[in-house]
Amino acid sequence: MANDKTTDSAQGNTNDANARVQELIKFVKIKEKPVELTGHYEVPCIKPDSFIDVKPQLLSSVEQLQRLGYPTAGLIPDWKEVFLKKMDEILKKYRSVKLFLDICVRCGACTDKCHYFIGTADPRNMPVARAELMRKVYRRYFTWQGKLFGSKFVNGSDLSEELLAVWYTYFYQCSECRRCAVFCPYGIDTAEITMAAREILNSVGLVQKYMHEIIDKAQTIGNNLGMQQNAIVNALEFVQDELQETTEIPDIQVPIDVEGADVLFVTPSADFFASPHIESLYGYAKVFHQAGISWTMSTHASEGGNFGLFVHNYGHMKKINKRIWEAARDLKVKRVIGGECGHMWRVLSSYSNTMFGPFDWLDSRYPRPQHICEFTLDLLNRGALKIDKTANDEFVVTMHDSCQVARGLEMGGTEFGQFEIPRGVIRGVCNRFEDMPENTIRERTFCCGAGQGLLGDDMIATRVKGAIPRMQAYSYAKREKGVNFVALICAICKAQLSKMFPTYGIPMEEVGGIHQLVGRAIVLGAKEGI
Amino acid sequence: MTGITFIVNMYMSSIVYVGCAVFALGFIYKVYFEYYKTPQPLVIPQTPQPVTLSGVILRMAGDVLFFRSLSKGTTFLFITGWIFHFTFLMMIIRHLRYFIHPVPGLITALGNGAMFLSVVLLVSLILLVIRRFAEERTAYVTVLADYVVLFLIIGITMTGIMMRCEPFRPDIVAVNAFVLQLMDLKAPFKMLGMHPAELLHKGQALSPGDVIFMCHLSFVFFLLMYFPFSKLMHAAGYFFSPTRNMVNNPRDVRHVNPWDNS
Numbered sequence: 001m002a003n004d005k006t007t008d009s010a011q012g013n014t015n016d017a018n019a020r021v022q023e024l025i026k027f028v029k030i031k032e033k034p035v036e037l038t039g040h041y042e043v044p045c046i047k048p049d050s051f052i053d054v055k056p057q058l059l060s061s062v063e064q065l066q067r068l069g070y071p072t073a074g075l076i077p078d079w080k081e082v083f084l085k086k087m088d089e090i091l092k093k094y095r096s097v098k099l100f101l102d103i104c105v106r107c108g109a110c111t112d113k114c115h116y117f118i119g120t121a122d123p124r125n126m127p128v129a130r131a132e133l134m135r136k137v138y139r140r141y142f143t144w145q146g147k148l149f150g151s152k153f154v155n156g157s158d159l160s161e162e163l164l165a166v167w168y169t170y171f172y173q174c175s176e177c178r179r180c181a182v183f184c185p186y187g188i189d190t191a192e193i194t195m196a197a198r199e200i201l202n203s204v205g206l207v208q209k210y211m212h213e214i215i216d217k218a219q220t221i222g223n224n225l226g227m228q229q230n231a232i233v234n235a236l237e238f239v240q241d242e243l244q245e246t247t248e249i250p251d252i253q254v255p256i257d258v259e260g261a262d263v264l265f266v267t268p269s270a271d272f273f274a275s276p277h278i279e280s281l282y283g284y285a286k287v288f289h290q291a292g293i294s295w296t297m298s299t300h301a302s303e304g305g306n307f308g309l310f311v312h313n314y315g316h317m318k319k320i321n322k323r324i325w326e327a328a329r330d331l332k333v334k335r336v337i338g339g340e341c342g343h344m345w346r347v348l349s350s351y352s353n354t355m356f357g358p359f360d361w362l363d364s365r366y367p368r369p370q371h372i373c374e375f376t377l378d379l380l381n382r383g384a385l386k387i388d389k390t391a392n393d394e395f396v397v398t399m400h401d402s403c404q405v406a407r408g409l410e411m412g413g414t415e416f417g418q419f420e421i422p423r424g425v426i427r428g429v430c431n432r433f434e435d436m437p438e439n440t441i442r443e444r445t446f447c448c449g450a451g452q453g454l455l456g457d458d459m460i461a462t463r464v465k466g467a468i469p470r471m472q473a474y475s476y477a478k479r480e481k482g483v484n485f486v487a488l489i490c491a492i493c494k495a496q497l498s499k500m501f502p503t504y505g506i507p508m509e510e511v512g513g514i515h516q517l518v519g520r521a522i523v524l525g526a527k528e529g530i
Numbered sequence: 531m532t533g534i535t536f537i538v539n540m541y542m543s544s545i546v547y548v549g550c551a552v553f554a555l556g557f558i559y560k561v562y563f564e565y566y567k568t569p570q571p572l573v574i575p576q577t578p579q580p581v582t583l584s585g586v587i588l589r590m591a592g593d594v595l596f597f598r599s600l601s602k603g604t605t606f607l608f609i610t611g612w613i614f615h616f617t618f619l620m621m622i623i624r625h626l627r628y629f630i631h632p633v634p635g636l637i638t639a640l641g642n643g644a645m646f647l648s649v650v651l652l653v654s655l656i657l658l659v660i661r662r663f664a665e666e667r668t669a670y671v672t673v674l675a676d677y678v679v680l681f682l683i684i685g686i687t688m689t690g691i692m693m694r695c696e697p698f699r700p701d702i703v704a705v706n707a708f709v710l711q712l713m714d715l716k717a718p719f720k721m722l723g724m725h726p727a728e729l730l731h732k733g734q735a736l737s738p739g740d741v742i743f744m745c746h747l748s749f750v751f752f753l754l755m756y757f758p759f760s761k762l763m764h765a766a767g768y769f770f771s772p773t774r775n776m777v778n779n780p781r782d783v784r785h786v787n788p789w790d791n792s
């Protein structure tokens with residue numbers, strides 16, 4: 001059981017439904033063995049229910065649930081009503097969900113595209129089958145045929161505790177990576193349906209722990225790790241000391257809360273000390289230092305990541321994003337730049353403008369938030385950075401396109417910029433670059449296997465299985481092309497792969513950020529300015 | 531025999547009117563109230579999404595005309611599916627000859643290949659049916675409704691093909707007259723007054739051709755009536771799909787969320 005308190009109060013209430021659900025979705029630790037790395041992934045034959053036991057833990061901290069605005073004592077007694085009300089609300093607010101529930105023709109084109117299906121062989125992990133879980137409820141309760149003739153007639157599902165359990169299982173075996181939507185003739189984006197389903201589950205009291213704890217921390221404390229302001233200052237001062245020591249340059253800085261700096265830089269808080277993330281932080285600092293651009297980080301907006309994206313609860317995402325907007329205004333910066341993070345980039349670039357409007361007091365040359373890769377490539381192209389590529393000669397580098405970047409928004413104003421720009425940066429600082437197989441990169445990239453709320457330790461089974469296609473593709477590049485380093489631009493990918501690489505027998509040091517490579521190659525010294 | 535003819539005529543004309551009405555109203559309701567009116571709060575275009583409107587239109591045209599997205603994933607389904615949609619469209623265009631007078635040259639020209647096209651259509655449909663149960667993963671997600679649609683269209687195609695062969699050839703002149711009468715604005719009111727026009731005015735017993743024609747027509751209108759309430763709405767829904775129809779420029783152009791006005 002995820003938490004004893006929940007069970008106690010549930011039995012105290014004699015809330016049978018809750019007791020049933022708690023029993024059905026109780027967390028069991030499951031170990032999954034990695035597969036052998038052959039360099040190819042195969043689409044498995046279906047094995048029904050093979051992964052039905054893998055469920056994440058529930059959030060049971062009453063204060064956190066209260067702050068998030070969700071029921072605090074497990075499944076609420078009148079859950080069916082609330083469930084349908086929430087679903088109705090989402091159907092009226094999100095055309096994506098409504099349309100995608102309506103128009104799927106079950107053609108099967110997406111069935112072999114999901115890394116979780118490839119990894120687990122559980123047919124409910126086929127994107128269309130995952131969406132059908134919600135579609136069945138939709139057909140039963142939201143079409144007149146279903147209302148009139150019942151669930152048998154429309155091939156629908158009646159609401160039941162079992163259904164909730166299945167939802168909770170499979171909507172937390174989707175990393176909202178959107179790969180399925182690339183191949184769907186109508187662009188049906190299962191991620192949108194997963195986000196909706198998670199919010200519906202939340203509204204009836206089934207709240208996943210890992211992701212919502214983080215959403216709560218980001219809203220109340222300001223970052224995903226829950227670091228207080230002084231802890232952030234300490235961590236960044238430590239980074240600065242390290243930098244000054246290793247580079248022997250006394251004025252290289254990691255500025256915090258500097259009013260009037262040119263650039264507000266936001267990045268996932270993992271970059272402050274997790275490994276290999278921190279290496280990229282050194283890289284950013286060196287780039288800013290060498291470019292001679294004054295920059296600052298903010299203790300108020302100490303987090304770039306925005307887990308609010310992962311559920312269709314607009315409020316969470318907005319509240320977290322607001323901090324960046326406020327920090328940019330309070331620090332009177334001229335530009336906003338985001339570090340290496342997939343979902344941060346999607347929220348900052350695609351949604352921020354909708355939620356808070358343009359950062360219109362910014363420098364008119366840079367009115368929009370920029371990605372650090374756009375920034376660095378621009379400097380490289382202008383020759384503003386002195387680079388010694390041989391510093392990276394020990395590496396043959398490949399790049400993992402993080403899905404939220406790859407299938408999200410343009411970069412550099414062109415539709416394929418998100419592939420070309422990061423690769424441009426890598427090529428600018430490394431001599432040897434090789435791509436992984438064509439069907440596993442660019443817009444067809446496979447997720448690392450732990451995106452969008454599945455990075456918790458309780459999800460390790462899913463993570464091991466979901467990583468299979470990526471691991472196979474990497475091992476192929478390793479074997480055929482001698483690749484020994486994968487460059488990433490997403491904090492979650494970094495965390496996941498640096499755990500999965502050793503699991504699959506590959507050294508952890510082969511995972512790192514793009515700016516880690518930049519940091520190594522950059523020649524510090526007399527500034528040439530820009 | 532006039533009794534049967536009367537019932538048949540009543541049935542056929544009412545299915546046409548009811549079918550058209552249900553289709554039109556249902557379709558418009560769905561598209562307007564459910565797709566068009568439902569707001570899309572955030573910008574979620576999907577790579578490779580162009581950054582200009584004209585680019586987006588081109589991409590969508592590629593999807594609609596050549597099934598570009600589908601072609602990336604599954605070759606068999608892409609080819610069979612495309613052939614099915616293409617030949618089906620050709621057959622629909624061919625049928626315009628019953629409604630447009632004089633018949634445009636293009637449609638007459640199509641007539642030469644009509645038989646071939648309809649056989650190809652039938653074959654592609656059968657392949658799609660086989661794929662539905664033979665392909666393990668697709669079979670897993672298939673529901674009865676998927677077969678219903680396929681078999682309805684197979685029924686339409688088969689009766690269509692039959693009508694081109696003796697002894698099932700219906701009287702073309704009569705069919706034409708039937709259509710013309712139906713298109714007459716007063717026809718529904720005549721029906722209300724229970725004075726049906728002599729639609730198939732042979733006066734005598736139904737010929738095999740009439741029966742087949744009746745089936746053909748019934749299947750078509752069953753399909754039309756079913757259309758707005760089924761997955762067939764993908765035909766219109768595609769154009770509203772936010773991963774495909776939004777311009778990939780949210781940093782430059784602010785997308786307003788209609789329900790977030792703070």
Ligand code: SF4
Pocket residue numbers: 103104105106107108109110111127128183184185186187188
């Ligand atoms: S590819 Fe699209 S239409 Fe086909 S089954 Fe998957 S979601 Fe449905």
Ligand code: SF4
Pocket residue numbers: 113114115116125126127130173174175176177178179180181190191194
């Ligand atoms: S969004 Fe990604 S994880 Fe989710 S169903 Fe689609 S391919 Fe699988």
Ligand code: SF4
Pocket residue numbers: 175176177342343401402403404405446447448449450451452490492493
């Ligand atoms: S963690 Fe990385 S690879 Fe995984 S979903 Fe997020 S961006 Fe994609």
